[in-house]
Amino acid sequence: MKKRLFYDKAGHGVTMLCAAFVIILTISIIYYIGSKGLSTFFSNEVSLWEFLFSDQWRPDRSPGEGGPQVGSLAFIIGSISVTLLSVAISAPLGVIVAVFIVEIAPGWGQRLLQPAVELLAGIPSVVYGYIGLSLLVPVIRSLFGGGGFSMMAGFLVLSIMILPTIISVSTDTLRAQPVEWKHASYALGATRWQTIRMAIIPAARSGLITAVVLGMARAFGEALAVQMVIGNTREIPTSILSPIMTLTSAITMDMGATVQGSIWNSALWSMGLLLLLMSLFFIMIVRCVVRRGAV
Amino acid sequence: MKRGIKVFALLVGIVLLMAVVTGCGSGKNNQQSEEGQVQSGGSEGSITAVGSSALQPLVEEAAKQFMTDNPKTQIVVQGGGSGTGLSQVSSGASDIGNSDVFAEEKLKAEEASQLVDHKVCVVGMAAVVNPDVRVDNVTQQQLIDIFTGKITNWKELGGADVKIQLVNRPSSSGTRATFKAIALKGAEEAKGIEQDSSGTVRKIISETPGAIGYLALSYLDGSVTPLKLDGIEPTKENIINGKYPVWAYEHMYTKGDATGLAKEFLDYMLSDDVQKSLVVDLGYIPSTEMQIERDVQGNVTPK
Numbered sequence: 001m002k003k004r005l006f007y008d009k010a011g012h013g014v015t016m017l018c019a020a021f022v023i024i025l026t027i028s029i030i031y032y033i034g035s036k037g038l039s040t041f042f043s044n045e046v047s048l049w050e051f052l053f054s055d056q057w058r059p060d061r062s063p064g065e066g067g068p069q070v071g072s073l074a075f076i077i078g079s080i081s082v083t084l085l086s087v088a089i090s091a092p093l094g095v096i097v098a099v100f101i102v103e104i105a106p107g108w109g110q111r112l113l114q115p116a117v118e119l120l121a122g123i124p125s126v127v128y129g130y131i132g133l134s135l136l137v138p139v140i141r142s143l144f145g146g147g148g149f150s151m152m153a154g155f156l157v158l159s160i161m162i163l164p165t166i167i168s169v170s171t172d173t174l175r176a177q178p179v180e181w182k183h184a185s186y187a188l189g190a191t192r193w194q195t196i197r198m199a200i201i202p203a204a205r206s207g208l209i210t211a212v213v214l215g216m217a218r219a220f221g222e223a224l225a226v227q228m229v230i231g232n233t234r235e236i237p238t239s240i241l242s243p244i245m246t247l248t249s250a251i252t253m254d255m256g257a258t259v260q261g262s263i264w265n266s267a268l269w270s271m272g273l274l275l276l277l278m279s280l281f282f283i284m285i286v287r288c289v290v291r292r293g294a295v
Numbered sequence: 296m297k298r299g300i301k302v303f304a305l306l307v308g309i310v311l312l313m314a315v316v317t318g319c320g321s322g323k324n325n326q327q328s329e330e331g332q333v334q335s336g337g338s339e340g341s342i343t344a345v346g347s348s349a350l351q352p353l354v355e356e357a358a359k360q361f362m363t364d365n366p367k368t369q370i371v372v373q374g375g376g377s378g379t380g381l382s383q384v385s386s387g388a389s390d391i392g393n394s395d396v397f398a399e400e401k402l403k404a405e406e407a408s409q410l411v412d413h414k415v416c417v418v419g420m421a422a423v424v425n426p427d428v429r430v431d432n433v434t435q436q437q438l439i440d441i442f443t444g445k446i447t448n449w450k451e452l453g454g455a456d457v458k459i460q461l462v463n464r465p466s467s468s469g470t471r472a473t474f475k476a477i478a479l480k481g482a483e484e485a486k487g488i489e490q491d492s493s494g495t496v497r498k499i500i501s502e503t504p505g506a507i508g509y510l511a512l513s514y515l516d517g518s519v520t521p522l523k524l525d526g527i528e529p530t531k532e533n534i535i536n537g538k539y540p541v542w543a544y545e546h547m548y549t550k551g552d553a554t555g556l557a558k559e560f561l562d563y564m565l566s567d568d569v570q571k572s573l574v575v576d577l578g579y580i581p582s583t584e585m586q587i588e589r590d591v592q593g594n595v596t597p598k
Contacts, residue, residue: 060466133495138502147460147503149488228495231488232465243488253491256348256376257467259401260386264467265378 030276037273040266046070051270057234059264070267074236076274078244081237082151082226083219086158091212093159094166095201098211101167102174103196114171121164129225132157137229146241149231154244157225162215169214173207174200209289217282221275223248247271340556341369346380346393349418349469349493349511350545353577354393357569361560368556377401377469384548385410390557392548395469397591410548415564416579419512419542420474421521421529425500428507430454432523438478441507444485449505461487462499462508473543474509476593478524513578531580537587537595544589545579 040046054071061067097117101109132153141148177200185195201208223246231243232253251268258265344354351374358370375383377394378401384392385406395418398407422438424430428449433441440446441459450456463484464471470493475481490496493514500506501518512529515521521529524539533539553561563569570581589595 133498141503147488149499227491232490233486233488235486245489253465253489254467256374256379257465257469258376258378260378260382262378262401 033269033273033276036266036269038270040070040263040270044263044266046263046267051267052076055234055236059258059262059267068263070263070270072247072250072267072271072274074234075245075247075250075271077236078151078230079220079246079248082154082158082230082244082246083216085151085155085240086162086219087212087216089155089159090162090166090215094163094211094215095170095208097163097167098170098174099196099201101171103192103200117164117167120160121168125161125222125225126228128157128161129228132225132229140241144241147231147243149229149243150241151230151237151244152240154226154230154246157229158219158222161222161225162218165218166211166215169211170204170208173204173211176207177203206289206292210286213282213286213289217279220278220282221248223252227252247275339365339367341371342390342556342560343371343373344391344393344547344560345373345375345383345389347377347395347469347545348374349395350393350415350547353416353545353573353579354547354564356573356577357564358560360568360573361563365559370556370560376467378467381410381548384550387550390549391553391561394546394548395543396472397544397546398548399591400472409550411550411552413547413549413553413561413564414544414582415547415561416545416570416574416582417534417542417585418545418579419529419531419534419539420470420478420509421512421515421541422474422478422507422509422524423497423500423515423519423521425502425504425506426518426520428454428457428505428520430522431520432526434525435478435480438522438524439480439482442479442484443482455505457505460503460506461485462496462503462506463487463489464493464496464509465489465491469543470509470511474541478509478541511578534580535584535586537597540595542580544582 040051041048050069050071053073054069055073056069056071057074058067058069061069097113101113105113136153136156137148139148140146140150140153144152181199181203182195185199190198226246227249230246230249232245232249233243234245234250235242237244251271254264255268258268344358351372355372358372362368362370377396380389380392380394381398381401382392383389385398385402392410394401398410398412401407402410422433430449430452433452437446437452442461444461446452447459448456449459461484466472475484488499490499493510496508497510497514497516497519500508507522510519512521512531523529524541527533527539529539529541534542547561547564549557549561552558565583570583574581586598587595588598
């Protein structure tokens, strides 16, 4: 009996320790990124307005030449546009595939399609980028003109990358729906299509929205694959075929060659902070949606 | 019950492992910095060399050979970019900081003045184009006009009727800084597409019609055409004798004069062992062979 009590206490202690470790880790990462990112505004004295709403990115210029300017509007627009477009493709596609797996072809859908989707999720992002660079970019160049490196290449690659996230979360949600509702719908004389459209999808709405938001968060944070195909031009895009730059690609391109503490380096940290805030925002949306769905 | 014990033992094991790993990490760091200060003369101890990815392959190979000759030494070579190298050596976190640019161009004046420069080799750069544009020589003014967006089609230079597509490195890149300062005389480039690594830049130029960019000579492999500048080919000989102007030093900085193992390793980098074999094999130009010198302001003088 005494021995058991000891194990109980010790187990409690170990799990508490691990939980505390995770919390401390999260807080310290947020603190680190926050303090680094905010130093652009406090030590380097750039105005928040300039950082968010100017597209003049000239961190290498001396004050004599009108420098250093760290307006990142072009990157913010790049990130947002490429994310929204990829979700616009992937969200309907992913939900439809999930419905197919769960409702229409449960047999081979689960045996064949589910592993295929999981495989898609397992391909490293650099491979997606390399395929995009080698296949997609030349195809866009010959079909639509322009250089090929474009917003279009970026969101096509991204939409494939976030598809597995959306499909797997959606299938879980659809499967979790009470089977009685489906039976009730059939009992009322509804066809399969009517049941799916009027009963199952509306009931799973909050889970499906969660799936889409998670896909969106993934798209917003993806760096490498996007960077390889979007061309990286520090300009606000004018069309779907113009090369763009995202926040993540701006960070990866410059981080190695800037010196810590310089305004240039701080501006990159501020972009990191912006990405962190965006992902917190996405998580908040998911929480709200889930809570509302539960009522 | 038995299973409970196993799970518990596993958990304790994980926690212990975590403690050991973090403990070792910090312990090793202390040891390293202490040794770096204490050791003098004798070929033992350990140093770190951080920075420039352009110089990294050379330093790695040299460190490997040096450690084979002096088994008691440990030289840790890391990449991370010129900016990282300079800030790490300046803050004392690393013994040697590798960079493709002069410290004065990146650091504040008072920080840069504490660093001692060791120029280990020279790397040449050339404007390169897609072979289909059928141009292999430009004047410097034409090159500036291309990169500032005044010339937009290769037929204006007597080549094929293809639109010019600029492929730049990011503005933080040392290659870009050198190319802009010397080949473009500081002219502001028009916004083209940017790629981070030289390998990707080469791939894009070889596949995109009308593309032009710039690469270190060590990246030329026949898939892209290097441009002659005012009729002068970007070759090793032309760089050594000062005819072809677009080249940069690869620097290895130490904070204060190099001492102990850092000094020994830097001497080794400049010895014939490295300069006559490794440097040449990897596509760099030995600094010992250069007949000219260049200072921070870009003034070139005979050596």
